[in-house]
Amino acid sequence: xxxxxxxxxxxxxxxxxxxxxxxxxxxxxxxxxxxxxxxxxxxxxxxxxxxxxxxxxxxxxxxxxxxxxxxxxxxxxxxxxxxxxxxxxxxxxxxxxxxxxxxxxxxxxxxxxxxxxxxxxxxxxxxxxxxxxxxxxxxxxxxxxxxxxxxxxxxxxxxxxxxxxxxxxxxxxxxxxxxxxxxxxxxxxxxxxxxxxxxxxxxxxxxxxxxxxxxxxxxxxxxxxxxxx
Numbered sequence: 198x199x200x201x202x203x204x205x206x207x208x209x210x211x212x213x214x215x216x217x218x219x220x221x222x223x224x225x226x227x228x229x230x231x232x233x234x235x236x237x238x239x240x241x242x243x244x245x246x247x248x249x250x251x252x253x254x255x256x257x258x259x260x261x262x263x264x265x266x267x268x269x270x271x272x273x274x275x276x277x278x279x280x281x282x283x284x285x286x287x288x289x290x291x292x293x294x295x296x297x298x299x300x301x302x303x304x305x306x307x308x309x310x311x312x313x314x315x316x317x318x319x320x321x322x323x324x325x326x327x328x329x330x331x332x333x334x335x336x337x338x339x340x341x342x343x344x345x346x347x348x349x350x351x352x353x354x355x356x357x358x359x360x361x362x363x364x365x366x367x368x369x370x371x372x373x374x375x376x377x378x379x380x381x382x383x384x385x386x387x388x389x390x391x392x393x394x395x396x397x398x399x400x401x402x403x404x405x406x407x408x409x410x411x412x413x414x415x416x417x418x419x420x421x422x423x424x425x426x
Contacts, residue, residue: 203216225300251397314383335381371396
């Protein structure tokens with residue numbers, strides 16, 4: 198509603214949007230946040246930002262931000278918009294269809310964010326409450342004999358389908374945007390697994406697909422029922 202309502206909103210509303218943070222939705226350009234940050238803002242114009250999501254980028258201003266900096270940012274965004282329009286005009290039919298598929302993926306085909314599942318009963322210190330003892334779970338992960346490496350290539354899915362309660366050994370954080378999907382000793386549900394498989398991000402912190410599944414496995418006769426990821 199404009200700046201005239203800002204102070205009243207800040208005092209009385211249940212939540213407010215920080216006016217110093219500017220979220221730019223870029224899904225309809227067919228570009229993910231990480232690509233927009235690196236390929237367009239940084240490589241072409243030397244503009245550095247830290248926060249991105251699957252289809253947005255976040256610009257954060259502060260008391261040191263000048264009018265000229267904002268003017269430069271606006272001019273850069275106009276140049277990028279023209280560049281993208283020119284590129285789209287030059288698409289052949291196949292390129293146009295691929296572009297539309299990317300736009301649909303970023304704007305419509307969004308994986309549903311899963312609800313928190315539960316902590317494994319071994320790590321719920323207060324019976325009847327959903328709280329979890331993350332501290333002991335976190336340090337238990339340092340014991341290799343307690344852990345088993347599992348991948349998203351079907352290994353983890355088959356374990357869950359067979360009835361195992363698979364629990365995470367660490368924080369599992371897709372980047373971008375960089376918020377945890379799993380915390381230590383949280384049970385990995387089918388909904389969480391589906392979400393992780395549908396993500397098209399470059400990094401998932403805490404997930405090590407480069408480690409061979411055989412590493413860290415115990416002999417079949419000594420495997421524990423509480424599998425870890």
